[in-house]
Amino acid sequence: MDAASRLEINLVSGWMNAAGYAGYAPPVDSNITSPPVAFVTNPISFHSRTPAADCFCSPYPGGFLLHTGWPNPGFRKVLKQFSARWTRSEIPVWVHLLAEQPQELNRMVRTLEETEGVAVAEISLPPTARDEWMLQLAEAALGELPLVICVPLDQVTAAWVSGVVNLGISGLVISAPRGMIRNAAGSFSRGRMIGPGLFPQVLQALGCLRAYDIPLIAGCGVFDIKSMDTLLSAGATAVQLDAVLWRGWDNRNCS
């Protein structure tokens, strides 16, 4: 597959949840008056993962740093438990896969192709892998399902991004970057950065990635209707909401 044979993701403009913020199956539990345009599952790995021993949630001005280890029951168990709800879903279901090994990723995607109700495979790549490994993983996930790849905000200009776009993927999600914070013990803890303080960088990243001419989903930094509308008018196909779904939407600011 190449850029010329890119599969369409058939997404209408609007909001959806980001992976990890609404569980494994719809509906999204939120107080937003407009319905979501799609549902993204929590990240799923081939093997089960337990919570990280050093889980933390640490606020800082503009947001917070979160580290969980992406615990999940593993691909087979998730499929068994939730695929019926994916089939019944009234909105497209995007299954988010944690890419670790090409063969495992390939097996998961092949299974999803045979699973009713799955509209898109969304994958996140290892945060510190080399470019060649990123490309191998993305290639292993290509198939009959539209493939969307998450690009952390701090890697928008990385060489592997143009590489995966040229493979013929169907879209990019601008996702949460990683950061470090000093913990109570005086050492440093790493995690995902989440919060409205990211918004200006997301808008900037959207401008950079538009050159690829593929659907772009803004997947972090949105905490109010104004930010969402700004990203949609700046060219985002859709917006993914993260921790604002946990906090609650401030309907006072809705148009």
Place this chain on the structure above:
Amino acid sequence: MAHGEWKIMEIGLVDGSLQLRVLTSDHLHPLPGQYFLAFAAGMDESLATPLYYAGTDSGNWFLAGKIPPAWQPGTRLVWRGPLGHGFHLPPTARRVALAAWNDLVTSLSALVNLALTQDASVVWYSRHLPEQLPPSVEVLPLESLPEAWDWADYLALECDAIDLPRLAASLLLPSGGKPDCTTEILLHTPLTCGGTAECGVCAVRTKKGWKLACKDGPVYEFDSLELAA
């Protein structure tokens, strides 16, 4: 799950912890240990703040937690809840022991009133001398807590999840490692998603595997927990 809005009527310092006073939501009956997630509308808050039910008085609720400094009397809060599992004081309990292992005490004061209502004797174990306990409550130092096994028929504990192994060691559990009386514990972990996402940041290790404090807790039967570090 219910949701709505509160206006903060008052913020007070109770035994070193901040408590909010809001008007009750008549249709709800939260248990001590259950929590609400709330955020201040119009302020730049990335996360909702867990507010633990701490008691009722004359149409008011008292809610305790790590109150953001920007919250003031009059601040409008958007909330949902009550969430999670709270304490279940047995109606037959007549000798109730309560122990606050850490400085943030959120829910034990509500248990004091419940216990006194059912004519129970109450002992409060703490590092600090509490200011606002009814005079009938006996106060003992935390070091005396192992004595509770010889006396209490219900023990409620509260601590940070990270401190659980140290707390367990200090309890000097009776032989067999099981408490002699009904024992429940509120474990403080980050409560970010309120049970909507299974994000795992609040995960607690139990004898039946990992459980999420946001929906399976934050109050657990002490005997159900894995106590080793």
